[in-house]
Amino acid sequence: MTYMPSTPTLCRDGDTALILDQTQLPYRTEVRRLRTLDDVATAIRTMQVRGAPLIGATAAYGVAIALLDDASNARLAHALETLAATRPTAVNLHWALARMRAKLQPLAVAQRRAAAWLEADAIRAEDCATCTAIGQRGLALLHDIAARRPGPVRIMTHCNAGALATLGSGTALAPVYAAHISGIDVHVWVSETRPRNQGLLTAWELREAGVPHSLIADNAAGILMARGDVDIVITGADRVAANGDSANKVGTYLKALAARDNGLPFYIAVPLTTVDFDCPDGTRIPIEDRGADEVCSITGLSAHDQTMSLRLALAGTSAPNPAFDITPARLITGIITEQGIVTPARLRELQRETTT
């Protein structure tokens, strides 16, 4: 049994793609139609779609949409370049674009249009299956914790690495859904994830699925672990280097430090497409810096008014906004992939399995 959310994050509709606009959640469920390359690039850049696997699949549909009127080499190159520039950190984006290029470039121009849609559909279907496999691998961990003592298994996560970040049941949340469906009691600590509040997305999708959970300020992660209220931490990642160093939403590193300090297991759950075997370690992963307005959108006024008002009140205050941080491999207990759970040191063995 696999959990599938009722509202898909991305699907094809004729010559367009439909996305759930995640900037409107949890307040409104709004589906947006992407008709042009520009629509797709904007959707990724402004985080209407987000989450490494979903970004990759959306970009693949973006290529198909870009080739509708013109499938020439020049147009293909332009589409790949435009989409690659949308967000720098997630490697799935580059993986998906490389796969589209490898499929389409050798073909005659006349064949490219249909092939692009087929390949994008394949990426979407494969991601869904990958989520299910990650869920089953991670389920074993949660099952072991449940067997050790009574009460719910208490999982802490960060950002959103759930169904909303993928085409299936998620990465970090896939084991949670698998456990919930198989009758294991779970409780999820959902970290707000400032400045973009993706924790609200996680709370929203857990509520839709009926999974017990609590929303907390990011700052509360440490004391909850120190109090003994957490059994395991599982997050996703946007890029895992070959040595296991993992780039994920800013704040993940702090949770990994707190897990280590409290003797708790810390896992990263990712499809193998998120592992960048060409990247030796975390120092080589580019970290996206996003705008100051995300930090300045805080509270107390309407979204626009508060940003303006706060900027006036704090004129002279800058607000740097690194969107990711690097969790060093030494803090990671294991990496949950569709092929199994490995320690960071054994990550390269999966590569061999994949390529042979």
Place this chain on the structure above:
Amino acid sequence: MTYMPSTPTLCRDGDTALILDQTQLPYRTEVRRLRTLDDVATAIRTMQVRGAPLIGATAAYGVAIALLDDASNARLAHALETLAATRPTAVNLHWALARMRAKLQPLAVAQRRAAAWLEADAIRAEDCATCTAIGQRGLALLHDIAARRPGPVRIMTHCNAGALATLGSGTALAPVYAAHISGIDVHVWVSETRPRNQGLLTAWELREAGVPHSLIADNAAGILMARGDVDIVITGADRVAANGDSANKVGTYLKALAARDNGLPFYIAVPLTTVDFDCPDGTRIPIEDRGADEVCSITGLSAHDQTMSLRLALAGTSAPNPAFDITPARLITGIITEQGIVTPARLRELQRETTT
């Protein structure tokens, strides 16, 4: 030279006290008049005044106000009890109330009214002098960093432990102001401090004082340290146990972990009144749990609307809200007090100096 902010956090005006309402900052500078015991208790509970030293002094004025019409033993006991119940974690509150009791209880009822105002004034003046002394002690640390290499000394802090938390130039920020005034280049990393955003108070007062600073999401603390953008972390505390374990605004522990992981010094700056020598370690410090609405006040709508809307959108989502966490003494490089800087292990030596 000592920095003094232009708008005082608390002052006496006849038979009332005037406070700067910090829930309105940084948007509005609003002074509120406290006329009754209830006004004072509400101001502390709702965080119109906050910061351990300021809470203590405000409570002292609260006792003076409570005795205006009736200075009987019963009234005094009622005032002390009401004020003690406002917030559980900060020890200065209990220290100030114990001092008021010790001063007033032995006096004849007729003498208590004037004595209460005098004692509250004394607490206020002493806190101001203490801030100056903490600033001078901490200045030596910043001076050493500045002497080692060119460029500004980059201090990270958490919450607000500045002028707004005290009756003078602050605790954690006192060394920053002392350095700024003495011509040392500084840059302060101001952590937003969800869920109450006290980082905005810090940004506001640093801007008023012309001290260079940047506002960051709490989640960004780790990557900034890992990138080498931070020289030293200094925070305040609400209660320091005898072994040096320190309760401070939730999230402080995560910053201490990140400082340790990156080989950076982590200091707590407090008046000795914040040290609870009767409390052996952090496990004995009560941690205040505040309401879920603070976590649910996030973004995108007006303060009231967003709380309601988010609660509806996330009905079924609970939001526990521990307001403090404990930073273990093992993560603390030193404690900056008005009497000098000591390691946690040597904290008890200051007690001897104080009491002999």
